[in-house]
Amino acid sequence: MKKSLLAAILLIMATLVSACGGKEEAAQTGGQSAEQQVIKVGVTGGPHEEILNKVKEVAKAEGLEVEVVVFNDYVLPNQALDKGNIDLNSFQTIPFLEKFNQDHKTNIVVIGKTVTFPMGLYSTKYKSVEEIPEGGIVGIQNDPTNRARALLLYQSAGLITLKEGVGDQATPQDITDNPKNLEFKELEAPFLARSLNNLDAASINTNFAMEAGYNPTKDSIFAEGGDSPYVNVLAVNESEKENPTYKKLVEIYRSEEVKKFIEEHFAGAVLPSW
Structure with a gap:
């Protein structure tokens, strides 16, 4: 009986040691086995x-x-x-x-x-940013980071001027000069390409532009340069x-x-x- 009990105890201890070793190995490989x-x-x-x-x-x-x-x-x-x-x-x-x-x-x-x-400006109505009309309705992304990026893009295109130093914190309230009195319509980023026919222009992320069938190198009327941060x-x-x-x-x-x-x-x- 004592020998059987001892054997059982040894078996349990071996199982526990093996289990601990397995956990340690998993931890060392990020929780994934080979x-x-x-x-x-x-x-x-x-x-x-x-x-x-x-x-x-x-x-x-x-x-x-x-x-x-x-x-x-x-x-x-x-x-x-x-x-x-x-x-x-x-x-x-x-x-x-x-x-x-x-x-x-x-x-x-x-x-x-x-x-x-590179984020670009797209339009189904106009071939250049200069053609965007007075009072035109233009789309921008509604999430803070892409919204600021879009506004900086509109500024680079010569359509607006932003308050100095706002950078990636820019909002429409930071526009200090808007010669064409453009109206900025904020939408979810994926919806901008789908809504383009209802806008005069829109800033669209490349992935969503391509998903909608636009070629960023051919179809954008203005785009960020290779130095984009x-x-x-x-x-x-x-x-x-x-x-x-x-x-x-x-x-x-x-x-x-x-x-x-x-x-x-x-x-x-x-x-x-x-």
């Missing part, structure tokens, strides 16, 4: 999705399984990341991320820079910023194979940051 290298990456539909599908293809050859999760706005990808429903996301600029963290008390951080999508990023929760698996994914994203795909597939409408 057999389960599935990484969920949130993106917005359009170019971000297309690029991530290419990254997914390259990553598979490196032993990483990537699941691309598509969202249709600029809020849900960060909410999903914060809740742990996805592991990373790839859709936003640094100013947008900083503003989101400030407003939502989240701790999402940049793990790598990706691409730049609004580079996009891969982001993770702060607790995962040193995760080696996620760092490997960043390296794969920034590989020459992915860069070549971006340059050939988007023909200058999307610019690699490396």
Whole structure:
């Protein structure tokens, strides 16, 4: 009886040691075993999705399984990341991320820079910004970061003047000169391209412009230059910023194979940051 009891105790102790070892190994690999290298990456539909599908293809050859999760706005990808429903996301600029963290008390951080999508002004009625009429109704994004970016774009196009120094905090109330008395209509970013026929012009993010069938290099009547500070990023929760698996994914994203795909597939409408 004593020998049987001793054997049972030893078996229980061995099981506990094995379990602890498994937890420690999982912690060292970011909670993923060698057999389960599935990484969920949130993106917005359009170019971000297309690029991530290419990254997914390259990553598979490196032993990483990537699941691309598509969202249709600029809020849900960060909410999903914060809740742990996805592991990373790839859709936003640094100013947008900083503003989101400030407003939502989240701790999402940049793990790598990706691409730049030059924002453009589009119109189905006019061929140039000079043709936009007096009292024209023009669209801008309603989220704070893209709204400010859009207003800076209208300023660069010579349509308005903003209060000096407002930068990426600009709002329509900061317009100090509006020679054409343009009326600014704020809409959700994805809806601007769909509403273009009802506007004289609109600022549209490249991914949504392309999703609507517009070619940013041919169809925009004015666009940001290559020196735009609004580079996009891969982001993770702060607790995962040193995760080696996620760092490997960043390296794969920034590989020459992915860069070549971006340059050939988007023909200058999307610019690699490396």
